[in-house]
Amino acid sequence: MAVATQPFYEKTDEQKAILEMVRQFVDEQILPQAEHYDAADEFPAPIVDQMKELGLFGVTIPEEHGGMGLDLTTYTMIVEELSRGWISISGVVNTHFIGSYLLMKFGTEEQKERLLPRMATGEIRAAFSLSEPELGSDVQAIKTSAVKRDDAYEINGQKMWVTNGLMSGVVFVLAKTDRDASPPYKGMTCFVCEKEPGASENTGEHAGLTVPPKIKKMGYKGVESTELIFDGYSCPAGMILGGEEVGLGKGFVQMMDALEVGRVNVAARGVGIAQRALELGLRYSQERKAFGKPIARHQAIQFKLADMATKVEAARLLTLKAARMKDAGERSDLEAGMAKLFASEIGKEVVEDSFRIHGGYGYSKEYEIERLYRDAPLLLIGEGTSEIQRMVIGKKLLERHKI
Numbered sequence: 001m002a003v004a005t006q007p008f009y010e011k012t013d014e015q016k017a018i019l020e021m022v023r024q025f026v027d028e029q030i031l032p033q034a035e036h037y038d039a040a041d042e043f044p045a046p047i048v049d050q051m052k053e054l055g056l057f058g059v060t061i062p063e064e065h066g067g068m069g070l071d072l073t074t075y076t077m078i079v080e081e082l083s084r085g086w087i088s089i090s091g092v093v094n095t096h097f098i099g100s101y102l103l104m105k106f107g108t109e110e111q112k113e114r115l116l117p118r119m120a121t122g123e124i125r126a127a128f129s130l131s132e133p134e135l136g137s138d139v140q141a142i143k144t145s146a147v148k149r150d151d152a153y154e155i156n157g158q159k160m161w162v163t164n165g166l167m168s169g170v171v172f173v174l175a176k177t178d179r180d181a182s183p184p185y186k187g188m189t190c191f192v193c194e195k196e197p198g199a200s201e202n203t204g205e206h207a208g209l210t211v212p213p214k215i216k217k218m219g220y221k222g223v224e225s226t227e228l229i230f231d232g233y234s235c236p237a238g239m240i241l242g243g244e245e246v247g248l249g250k251g252f253v254q255m256m257d258a259l260e261v262g263r264v265n266v267a268a269r270g271v272g273i274a275q276r277a278l279e280l281g282l283r284y285s286q287e288r289k290a291f292g293k294p295i296a297r298h299q300a301i302q303f304k305l306a307d308m309a310t311k312v313e314a315a316r317l318l319t320l321k322a323a324r325m326k327d328a329g330e331r332s333d334l335e336a337g338m339a340k341l342f343a344s345e346i347g348k349e350v351v352e353d354s355f356r357i358h359g360g361y362g363y364s365k366e367y368e369i370e371r372l373y374r375d376a377p378l379l380l381i382g383e384g385t386s387e388i389q390r391m392v393i394g395k396k397l398l399e400r401h402k403i
């Protein structure tokens, strides 16, 4: 079987060239500027413009729609590199990637032609909206509703924690179309809601959608997280994902499918932030002296570095395995859950170990590790908490090993 025997680190010439380009971009453009944008909590527009030029918004979009047509494995490698620079930058592309996946897998030809070419260039960016003020893990409890009026659906309700909620031009929104459906997930539909990028009050054909001021956060700054208020917003029936006939009542299943690739993507972000924390720990421990020698020469610090590097390698392998299985068309729900669980947990642990190695300076804003310390916990929450991953892994394990 290709997946089991393929060397995980083997890269094609194309992957090597792209990753070299992304690494250079991260070292020259993201790392030197992240501190500024983080401190100001400002959207990194010039960096995002350069990402558009590099084609990073179209990595997985097919060439016929203007993208690069690359696989999940390559995308995962790119996300690790971007997250090594700053996880907020990977946040700018993450929901966009999920939106592209939804369109590519479930969209009608008309929907693909309408949106994918502009998404491939980054002219419009996508957001993904399940969570509401009263729920995140329990998606089937959503209250946002959509009711048919002539040839459109009127959406009402409040969404929460929408990454790229303000600057996006299209949001994939899960809403209830049948309150009496049993089980409830059969009464949920994904609406492809277009909006005006950057407008807090949408008007004209997008009237009825308001974006309140961005939520103030501990970390993960620069990329906005917002609520979305739908109050009589009208979405044409033709913009139900997959078309009304096929897509009505299928939203939950479609979005859970997208979360599976989203989990591999979050795992790659965990690897990237852990890799950077390891690099910072390795450097600082050789510079800082205590008791007459660099702290790296004290065995306790070496053991810490050894554990950190081992965790990073293990998380990278799990992540690449999940991505390669998905690309090979194999079932990878279990592996995606494992990768997300492990990489996000070790992301936080490795960052904390590096923070400890930095001593008091780790607590200072002068040092990059302070930002990583505030950024890493998000990965434990987004795309399903660690508890939810364990529920997915446990369920899938029992399914695969049923006696």
Ligand SMILES: Cc1cc2nc3c(=O)[nH]c(=O)nc-3n(C[C@H](O)[C@H](O)[C@H](O)COP(=O)(O)OP(=O)(O)OC[C@H]3O[C@@H](n4cnc5c(N)ncnc54)[C@H](O)[C@@H]3O)c2cc1C
Pocket (backbone or CB within 6 Å): 095, 128, 129, 130, 131, 134, 135, 136, 137, 138, 160, 161, 162, 163, 164, 217, 220, 225, 378, 381, 382, 383, 384, 385, 386, 387, 388
């Ligand atoms: C910065 C940020 C960006 C985000 N971006 C997006 C986005 O773009 N789109 C979007 O839709 N959402 C987004 N989210 C929301 C995110 O997906 C949810 O926060 C997450 O799914 C958890 O939901 P919750 O916060 O409502 O926690 P809850 O579901 O209320 O859970 C609270 C706690 O209870 C635990 N728990 C819940 N159920 C169980 C159970 N059955 N068994 C054991 N433990 C359980 C959870 O693990 C957690 O520890 C974002 C969140 C953040 C913080």
